Amino acid sequence: MIYLFAAYAVLWLITFLLVLSIELRQAQLEEELKAIRKGEK
Amino acid sequence: MGLRWNRFLILLTAIGIILGLYMALVFAPTEATMGHVQRIFYFHVPSAWVGFFAFFVTFLGGILYLWKRDLKWDRLALSSAEIGIAFMSTAIITGSIWARPVWNTWWTWDPRLTLSAVVWVIYVAYLMLRAMVEDPHRRARLASVFGIAGFASVPLDFFAIRWWRTIHPVIFTSQGFSLTPKMLWTLLFCLAAFTLLYFVILIQRLRLENLRAELEKLKGGE
Numbered sequence: 402m403i404y405l406f407a408a409y410a411v412l413w414l415i416t417f418l419l420v421l422s423i424e425l426r427q428a429q430l431e432e433e434l435k436a437i438r439k440g441e442k
Numbered sequence: 443m444g445l446r447w448n449r450f451l452i453l454l455t456a457i458g459i460i461l462g463l464y465m466a467l468v469f470a471p472t473e474a475t476m477g478h479v480q481r482i483f484y485f486h487v488p489s490a491w492v493g494f495f496a497f498f499v500t501f502l503g504g505i506l507y508l509w510k511r512d513l514k515w516d517r518l519a520l521s522s523a524e525i526g527i528a529f530m531s532t533a534i535i536t537g538s539i540w541a542r543p544v545w546n547t548w549w550t551w552d553p554r555l556t557l558s559a560v561v562w563v564i565y566v567a568y569l570m571l572r573a574m575v576e577d578p579h580r581r582a583r584l585a586s587v588f589g590i591a592g593f594a595s596v597p598l599d600f601f602a603i604r605w606w607r608t609i610h611p612v613i614f615t616s617q618g619f620s621l622t623p624k625m626l627w628t629l630l631f632c633l634a635a636f637t638l639l640y641f642v643i644l645i646q647r648l649r650l651e652n653l654r655a656e657l658e659k660l661k662g663g664e
Contacts (some may be wrong), residue, residue: 402478403477404482404539404540404542404543405478405479405481405482407539408485408486408535408536408539408540409482409485411532411535411536411539412485412489412532413615415528415532415535416528416532416639417532418528419491419524419525419528419643420643420646422644423606423643423647423650424646427646427649427650427653428652430650430653431653431658433657434457434656434657434660435655437657437661438658438660
């Protein structure tokens with residue numbers, strides 16, 4: 402049973418980290434874009 | 443894709459994953475020889491499938507970029523490769539966890555396992571290659587060629603268990619599936635749910651690349 406839970410934990414951890422990294426990078430780029438656009442005005 | 447469609451896809455995927463978990467942990471019968479640990483199968487195979495499919499999209503993106511010279515295809519190829527690496531990592535690690543109680547080893551240099559590791563390394567190298575080139579079109583050209591050539595490893599990995607003697611089981615044979623109907627339904631359902639999950643993540647990852655392209659364009663215009 403421990404192997405089953407370990408495998409499922411790894412699966413969801415990797416998926417979570419992938420989605421989190423995409424979200425964080427998106428937020429960072431959006432902020433940079435906002436700052437550049439503000440500077441243009 | 444519109445926001446409403448995107449939300450609908452996310453909701454559908456969430457329902458699919460929850461139902462998939464239920465089917466894998468409750469609905470599917472316990473395998474007679476391996477016991478509960480065999481239930482890893484219902485997420486191990488879909489992870490490998492998404493990995494292979496993602497690399498196929500990278501291959502297609504590479505061809506389309508070389509044909510059209512439009513960077514949007516390169517962005518698609520990159521986004522898909524990153525997702526493919528994550529799911530291939532999952533397939534390799536869950537396979538290793540499954541192998542420990544069943545084969546009595548975490549890892550063996552079996553053709554399927556070795557080729558899966560080779561596929562993983564090829565696509566990590568694909569990302570490293572991209573990081574080393576500054577010019578967007580030069581980067582896209584090199585990455586496309588690498589992505590197309592590297593994809594040769596994917597069918598090789600898929601057919602490894604059919605062509606060579608290996609300890610890895612073969613589920614899809616020319617005679618059909620070596621599974622009970624309940625096991626087969628669970629697997630097919632999880633395959634569909636994971637494919638939806640791939641598209642949900644791909645949309646978000648593409649959005650990130652589009653933002654990056656917009657930023658590079660603005661910086662270039664300064």
